[in-house]
Amino acid sequence: MKPTLPPAAVVAAALALIFSAPQVAAAADAGWGEERAMPPPISFADAARLSLAELAARGRRLFLAKFTAAEGAGRPGATGAIVPTKAEETGLPTFFRTAGPDSNACRGCHNDPEPGGAGDFVANAFVSEGFSDADFDTVDPQFSNERGTPALNGSGFVELLAREITAELRAQRRAAAAKARTSGRKLRIALSAKNISFGHLTLHPDGFMDVSELEGIDQDLVVRPFSQKGVFTSLRQFTINALNAHHGLQAVERFGARHTGSADFDKDGVSDEIGAGNITALVVFQALLPPPIAALPQDEAARAAAARGRALFSEIGCASCHMPALPLESAVFTEPGPYNPAGNLRRREVKAPLAFPLNAKGLARDEAGRILVPVFSDFKRHVIADANKPHFANELLAQRFVNRDVFLTARLWGVGDTAPYGHRGDLTTLRGAIMHHGGEAAAAQKAFEALEADDQRRIIAFLQSLKLAGAGGSP
């Protein structure tokens, strides 16, 4: 069954509704005296039957909701791990800044300058993915990494770009594998998508592959664009992880009876805490957050400085990783996405995916009609620290399969509105963030350092012009 798309006018209306809704949505569906912040559960099919505006408004309400114990917040019997993991009986308090839960609401951290945005240093999160048995049951900060809160604006475009890159790389792999099999000879190919090089892949005639020359991407060629390490495939996966880690709210599609054998895996007395319909609403809300767009200053001198700064940004090599714009073939967002692993709703688990166009108003297009998404990233991971510039290697733990000094290229769109900087949010200036670049970015950092002071300021002026602008965003 092919998804049907709402017309652009409906999308615009949905956006208007999202951003004109009251800041705090009351738990209108809860009866008097009930203490529930979430709207009632709905199935994915029910969610798909809602208008986009209704679904997005529901998502916003969930994003703002201060979840309560009455509806499942807290996880006394489970850890914040992404794989359902039982907690040891440590007697930790309900809320906890390191092992979590550490927040009442999504917007508790993602609130600057508005819900869905970034967060102050005070909103840093502590992440722990190591799965050493102690990682989740301890208050010791050495077992987690401290991270700043990134803005979610433009996340729909981010996920679509990642999906397109993944599809393109996998198509190249598929074609080369067939060729190697047919020819009987091994084949070494350069992997590239959207003018981004991902290294080389060697395919043998028997179907085995040498992945040792891949660059900045996982061995399965899935681009994982979310989190500062680039370890989450989709908004859905990110959302489910975050709900459990930060709020102790466990999504049925991962923590429910199907995968854990229990409807109340975290033993807080609440079964089936958040279902597929509400997860979908949260995804839709985040996907529809408008993309940041450069807003050049009104002042003519400042405007000229920023324009020159943009040119310098490219000239000294920053743009080789912080690629100014990536072309997107289609702005139609489908949910669930095509690369979700089990434990996150998958395409084949629904009759038809939800599909709706993202609002690309204000985004340029190339001559082929593709949307140029001004994301300022190459969606790759890089070594970003070295012995001379160790600041960005300041984490104690590798996350998933990503080493301590390796991070996803930060998306700089909106960076003018999202101080503080760095993955720990411990740098108050853009200049500081630039100066701490090392590793693969050492040459660009040195080139920045070698610039005249005014040219350095011009680059910073340019970065300051990258605003979280858009419907409901900062002007």
Add this chain to the structure above:
Amino acid sequence: MNAPAATAIALTALAALMSAAPAGAAETPRYVAERGIDHIYGGGWEFFVGGGVAAFDCDGDGREDVYLAGGTRPAGLYRNVSVTGGAIRFVPAADTGTALDQVLGAYPLDIDGDGILDLAVLRLGENVLLKGLGNCRFARANEEWGYQGGAAWTTAFAASWTKQAAWPRLFFGNYVDREAPGAPFGTCADNRLWLPRAEGGYGEARLLKPSYCTLSALFSDWNRNGEPDLRLANDRQYYRGGQEQLWRLAANGTPRLYGRREGWRKLTIWGMGIASHDVTGDGYPDYFLTSMGDNKLRVLLKGPGKPVFGDQAHKRGLTAHRPYSGGDILPSTAWHAEFSDVNNDGHADLFIAKGNVEAMKGFAARDPNNLLLGREDASFAEAGPDAGLVTYARARGASLTDFNLDGLPDLLVVNRKRPVEVWRNVGLGSAQRPVPMGNWLQLKLSQPGGNRNAIGAWIEVRIGTRTLTHEVTVGGGHAGGHHGWVHFGTGTAERARVRVRWPDGKWGPWVRLYTNQFARLVRGEAVAQPWLPPEGREPKS
């Protein structure tokens, strides 16, 4: 209360106990019947046993092909031409050199270490070692390899490599000596162990006496001391004074039985098949033994120091002692058994092939196969009906193998006097629209030397705080085995760390792998080699 009434109440209570819905019921995959294979295993009473299948890749395309015993009919080799993620199809392979008759079963392994899988063919009469030539062609190698196939009625096979040897030790388990006075009762033929010569090939066989009509054999490192011992499932129907056996083989091949003094407990069953897996999660393999009504799960009770095995079939819901449908309440007859995670939830499941010996009174005539799904608490529950697997043919051999390379283990069942059944696992969907279940990984091992497929290795897959283990073996089941991708279900885990304890006892490094893919682990390499199915189609997420 009269005896029949008491029995009825006891049976009812037992049935209620067994069918009580425990917490944490596992998700049931759906199996749909494929076209099947027009191949029948049949013959007289000598072929009441046997009927095995060897599942392995004989043409190097990564799909596992099958060699099917035929009894008095010729055995058949069938190429797997399935579409990745689609329908399962087998076609007869021509001019293969494998069309032997009197075949009861076969096991695939690379005997001569040339990188091409060979076949050990068990027959009524001379056993045959078939040397793989590539592209599903084989040649008899008994003479070249110094192996004398004998004239016995061979019903079991197992193989293992000692740490230094380039060629494996081959064990052939024999059934009744039909020529002996008083046959068939108390006349079990001697079992034989073939030790490799230093220069390759085989010399004289050693007899493993006493022999008790062995129907399944498995070299397995039950205490993980690095030296696999030989477990034999023996048929009490014909032996006298016998029991199940565990042989220790000294480095020079001298066999010695574990006895009572060492903690071995006597067990007498109609031993017909062996399946091994660490059910209890203590790090040591447990052994499911098929029988007639009294299937067993033998678990290590007192640690690795002594072979003290006790039974936990009842505790784990694994007795499978009588049919769950068909109206027959007489005891079941179980043959091949195999563990595999058919729903990819991270907990191994168990398939048991069932069927009356022929028309044996006192045992169920309508005896469906079992699919017992493993749960988080290491217990099992019957899912054959929900999976759509209920048939009443007399099953013998079987193989749980992912024939269409979609990450879900499919099923092939050899029936006595009925065509071979092929079942496609479509997860939560249908034949037209399969729906995946949990995440999965499928692995192969490779190391230098004769034992290039690392038989005897242990694979550990770390997901979250759990570790899944698998011992790579040749043997067990009933008259047939599988050699190819080792399948792990990983549940909701998107990635895993994997390491191998190689057969010489040395551990490899932890290797990082994303799930939902195939990969080879090569000794000495810290990065796995992913593999794409032939069509290059991506496994469906």
